[in-house]
Amino acid sequence: MNGFKWSPLRRNVVLWAALLLAPIAAWSQTLPTATQVAAQIQLGWNLGNTLEAQCGETAWGNPAVTQAFINSVKAAGFNSIRIPAAWDCHANQSTMTIDAAWMARVKQVVDYAHGQGMYVILNIHWDGGWLEEHPLYSYQTAVNQKQSAYWTQIATAFRDYNERLLFAGTNEVHADYGTPTTEHITVQQSYNQTFVNAVRATGGNNASRTLVVQTYNTNAWHGLNYFTMPTDTIANRLIVEIHHYDPYDFTLNPSGSCLYWGAPYPSQSACTWAQEAYHDDLFSQVRNKWVNQNIPVIIGEYGVATRANLSLPARQYYLEYVNRAAAANGLKTYYWDNGVQPSQTNGFAIFDRNSGGVVDQGVLDAIKRGAGIGTPTNYTLTVTKAGAGSGTVASSPSGINCGGTCSASYSNGTSVTLTATAASGSSFAGWSGACSGTGTCTVAMTAARSVTATFNSTATTFSLGVTKMGTGSGTVTSAPSGINCGSTCTANYASGTSVTLTATAASGSTFGGWSGACTGTGACTVSMTAARNVTATFNTSGTGGTCSNPVSFTNNTGNFNTTGAVCYRTNQTVNGWGCSNFDGRTLTVGGQARTCGQLPLTRSADGYYYFSVTGGTYPWASIYAW
Structure with a gap:
């Protein structure tokens, strides 16, 4: 001892504090049983990839949780939320003290749901794997020390909450995905026991709070074969948690x-082992082992990840069947939602994490149908636009402005009126689908509806065509857009439109000029009062050589009138050429040896083709080009 002695005053203060604290145990409530709590849970949803993201709520791509978002989840029909959480990255590893700011943030998110009457399950999730991946004797002591330290702090922070807050000690504890050994089961179940002991020791409402304990790897079959319930200081306050992703090759x-599942869909050889009868049998065994013994069971996670070519109707059928089979056997379900949109690979999202809007109504409806939670209250109205014209479709009540927003959800029975407005140069031709005619379209949203609005063009248009010529290369573009030639060399423009064409030569080429509806080498502007055609000529540019005292020519040079060497040049586009009476003469073009008529030819830097001809027998030899 350090020799510290109590003063009389300090001793009296401690005695008074003890007297003040003594009644607290009496003031704490005895909370309802696990069976009573489970009976109040209708439908559960996971706030996945959020508070369990390592070292930060937004680290895995989801936005920070808001009260408005949780309100949307509740409004969709879920009355319970499972909150996976990470703690280890937010704790001092020497003292195992959880950061106060992180505890406050977790408490805030819990309050978003708990404060509006929802049931909340808070856990230690994967958390970097310090517990989840180590059901081994070599880790048991150290992991249990940390498990006890963290749960003592978590439970103390939430001690005064009522029965609508539940704690779940671990997640998917496993050494591997094979059959567990005695060591794996023994150590995994010690983590459950440490969790229960730590929470109960904090007293207050935690003395009778419902706690959730997991089977090995939250696998139902391992639970049936190996699981033993932890001991507890109070009866009927524990719930068993399993997860369900059978068959893996589908989910x-x-x-x-x-890519399909269930009797209504094509049989898939890799999934024949886990069809409807399998689910009925498995969930029945779970009910007999625990539910019938007054030990509630939750399926803490289930779902089907989206991927290319997966049948979405079969996915919805699976989710409906899992919920129906679970409900028939008294199991409570918590859908896994990771925030990834269903249009992406590995998508589980029902809600847009920013707006709270439903992004997978089909999945939401399937889950609710399976769980027996009434008829879905919202239906989707979708507008499609067709025809060569353009225009917008707007709805009353608001929701659709197509334009950009061409679908919206409306409450069952809502009367929605659609109005079509044609753009300038277009006319509205009429409705098809859930409406017909050319007036306003009114639909009763007693089911999902689709409507097509057709707009026709009324403007007179003319075609503008671009042709490219020459030995070089380049592109021609238009303003306004339409032509990018390149690949798109014709476009239609409304009568009277002024279209400017711009030619851009490629490397190694020069623009030789326009012909047809334009001339010259500058920009080409045409007025589209009729169909127009323009030719753009691109020549190769050059690196070819020259020769002395050149004579310029076009088409045919005429006779050379000399038996000596001559030099001729042309800057015209040469599509072909030839020579006559060249007995004994040889020739280079741009410094490259050529036989009469041989292509390609190389321009020199000044834009000319130089024909250098040696002397010969006949003075009347000539060159001609076209």
Whole structure:
């Protein structure tokens, strides 16, 4: 001891503090049983990839949670939220003290749901794997020390919450994905026991709070075969948690061969082992082992990840069937939502994490149908535009402005009126689908509806065509846009439109000029009062050589009138050429030896083709080009 002695005053203060604290245990509530709590849970949803993201709520791409977002989840029909959470990255590893700011943020998110009457499950999730990946004797002591330290702090922070807050001790604890050994089961279940002991020791409402304990790897079959409930200081306050992703090749495997599931869909050889009868049998065994013994069971995670070519109707059928089979056996379900949009690979999202809007109504409806939670209250109205014209479609009540927003959800029975407005140069031709005629379109949203609005063009248009010629290369573009020639060399323009064409020579080429509806080498502007055609000539540019005292020519040079060497040149586009009476003469063009008529020819830097001809027998030899 350090020799410290109590003063009389300090001793009296401590005695008074003890008297003040003594009644607290009596003031704490005895919370309802686990069976009573589970009976109040209708439908559960996971706030996945958020608070369990390593070292920061937004680290895995989802935005920070808001009250408005949680309100949207509740409004969609979920009355319970499972909050996976990370703690280890937010704790001092020497003292195992959780950062106060992080505890406050987790508490704030819990309050978003708990404060509006929802049931909340808060856990220690993967958390970097310090516990989840180590059900081994060599880690058991150290992991249990940390498990106890963290749960003592978490439970103390939430001690005064009522029965609508539940704690879940771990997540998917496993050494591997094979059959667990005695060591794996023994150590994994010690983590459950440490969790229960730590929470109960904090007293207050935690003495009777419902706690959630997991089977090995949250696998139902491992639970049936190996799981033993932890001991507890109070009866009927524990819930068993399993997860369900059978068959893996349909639900989670990104390259799985199973693109369909269930009796209404084509059989998939890799998934024949886990069809409807399998689910009925498994969930029945779970009910008999625990639910019938007054031990509630939750399926803490389930779902089907989106991927290319996966049948979305089969996905919805699976989710509906899992919920129906679970409900028939008294199991509570929590859909895994990772925030990834269903249009992406590995998508589980029902909600847009920013707006709170429903992004997968089909999945939401399937889950609710399976769980027996009424008829979906919202239906989607979709507008498609067709025809050569343009225009917009707007709705009353608001939601659709197509334009950009061409679908919206409306409450069951809502009467929605659509109005079509044609753009200038277009006319509205009429409705098809859920409406007909050319007036306003009114639909009753007692089911999902689709409407097509057709707009026709009324403007007179003319075609502008561009042709490219010459030995060089380049592109021609237009303003306004339409031509990019390149590949798109014709376009239609409204009568009277002024179109400017710009020619851009490629490397190694020069622009030789326009012909047709334009001339010259500058920009070409045409008025589209009729169909127009323009030719752009591109010549190769050069690196070819020259020769002395050149004579310029076009087409035919005439006779050379000499038996000596001569030099001729032309800057015209040469599509072909030839020579006559060249007995004994040889020739280079741009410094490259050529036989009569041989292409290609190389221009020199000044834009000319130089024909250098040696002397010969006949003075009347000549060159001609076209």
